[in-house]
Amino acid sequence: MTDDFSPVPEDRFTFGLWTIGNRGRDPFGNETRPLLDPVDAVRGLARIGAYGVNFHDDDLIPPGSTAPERDGILKRFREVLDETGIKVPMVTTNLFSQPIFKSGAFTANDPVVRRHALRKTLNAIDLGAEFGAGIFVMWGGREGAECDAATDVPSALDCYAEAINACCAYIKESGYQMEIALEPKPNEPRGNLFLPTVGHALAFIHELDFPDMVGLNPEFAHETMSGLSFHHAVAQALWADKLFHIDLNAQVPGKFDQDLRFGSEGIRDAFYLVKLLDDAEWDGMRHFDAHAYRTDDIDGVWEFAVGCMRTYLVLRDKARRFAQDPEIQEALEVTKVKSLGIPTMPETGADRFERLRKETIDVDAVAAVGYGHERLDQLVTELLMGIR
Numbered sequence: 079m080t081d082d083f084s085p086v087p088e089d090r091f092t093f094g095l096w097t098i099g100n101r102g103r104d105p106f107g108n109e110t111r112p113l114l115d116p117v118d119a120v121r122g123l124a125r126i127g128a129y130g131v132n133f134h135d136d137d138l139i140p141p142g143s144t145a146p147e148r149d150g151i152l153k154r155f156r157e158v159l160d161e162t163g164i165k166v167p168m169v170t171t172n173l174f175s176q177p178i179f180k181s182g183a184f185t186a187n188d189p190v191v192r193r194h195a196l197r198k199t200l201n202a203i204d205l206g207a208e209f210g211a212g213i214f215v216m217w218g219g220r221e222g223a224e225c226d227a228a229t230d231v232p233s234a235l236d237c238y239a240e241a242i243n244a245c246c247a248y249i250k251e252s253g254y255q256m257e258i259a260l261e262p263k264p265n266e267p268r269g270n271l272f273l274p275t276v277g278h279a280l281a282f283i284h285e286l287d288f289p290d291m292v293g294l295n296p297e298f299a300h301e302t303m304s305g306l307s308f309h310h311a312v313a314q315a316l317w318a319d320k321l322f323h324i325d326l327n328a329q330v331p332g333k334f335d336q337d338l339r340f341g342s343e344g345i346r347d348a349f350y351l352v353k354l355l356d357d358a359e360w361d362g363m364r365h366f367d368a369h370a371y372r373t374d375d376i377d378g379v380w381e382f383a384v385g386c387m388r389t390y391l392v393l394r395d396k397a398r399r400f401a402q403d404p405e406i407q408e409a410l411e412v413t414k415v416k417s418l419g420i421p422t423m424p425e426t427g428a429d430r431f432e433r434l435r436k437e438t439i440d441v442d443a444v445a446a447v448g449y450g451h452e453r454l455d456q457l458v459t460e461l462l463m464g465i466r
């Protein structure tokens with residue numbers, strides 16, 4: 079079926095090999111789906127209209143592969159990319175699955191572990207450069223603690239910064255065109271993770287040696303797990319010019335990291351997010367870091383992937399209707415939202431504070447004004463329910 083909501087590569091939708099390749103394993107149950115060959119994953123993505131594929135080093139090259147095995151994998155992968163036109167905009171490294179990282183990677187107490195993590199990351203950066211990736215995501219899945227007595231958070235953050243500084247220096251010295259995107263998460267798999275939210279990560283970036291090279295990869299589920307609004311987090315990242323990449327999915331607050339199909343929960347936050355990106359004409363990749371329910375087989379996986387993209391496009395259409403709907407526009411006037419563009423202190427001159435002080439207003443009259451949020455919010459609800 080082809081309709082107005084059928085994805086095309088120009089929409090810049092991407093998926094990780096680990097997302098469509100997710101086999102349905104959870105802490106209580108084994109895999110429910112067979113292995114998906116990365117070559118089949120790429121062919122499937124091309125068929126459904128995606129733009130690109132992203133991967134961890136270990137997703138593509140299983141740990142323990144010999145040099146000839148590695149060469150063979152890379153050759154097949156390169157061939158299927160050429161055949162389909164699928165791009166590799168982002169790569170990352172897995173610093174969380176192997177037992178050596180059980181107590182952290184860049185922030186492990188043992189420098190032997192930290193140096194091993196850094197070597198693995200430098201190799202993954204090379205791999206990304208080989209496939210033309212412009213973004214290197216860093217999700218510190220094991221950077222954190224359960225036993226707080228066994229860590230020292232300020233020193234661990236020093237180690238975190240040292241590793242990222244080294245990666246930036248390596249990228250520069252290698253002449254690669256690549257930026258780093260940090261992915262915050264509050265907890266899971268560690269009891270508490272370092273850089274738990276977008277706000278923490280934004281502050282951390284300013285302590286780095288090359289802050290211009292480092293931005294964010296916020297994830298819908300991760301901010302939602304913290305009870306925060308994803309749309310607000312992304313808006314602040316955009317405001318700070320730090321939205322380098324994005325992980326789209328869905329999540330119910332208060333639950334484990336669900337990584338659900340985009341829009342399947344939290345539809346209002348998803349709508350405001352899509353509207354934000356569309357209004358800002360943000361040209362980054364719309365990456366879905368989610369997976370199909372473990373109840374489903376491979377057909378369900380492709381339904382899931384198409385569903386993520388279709389929901390995004392439907393919400394983008396809703397955002398554009400929002401801008402054209404006369405009643406919504408009239409209700410917006412009542413909110414005075416456009417007045418946010420008026421500076422609070424427009425005056426210049428040495429007497430500007432004095433002039434501000436002298437201005438008199440009728441405080442009670444201003445306080446008595448209603449801003450019409452109930453009407454506007456209901457109009458948005460009806461837009462989302464499909465009757466506008």
Ligand code: GLT
Binds near residue numbers: 096171297325367
């Ligand atoms: C893992 C995690 C994600 C990260 C990926 C990148 S891996 O699936 O749950 O949030 O984005 O390392």
Ligand code: MN
Binds near residue numbers: 297299300335336367
């Ligand atoms: Mn997640």
Ligand code: MN
Binds near residue numbers: 297
């Ligand atoms: Mn993610």
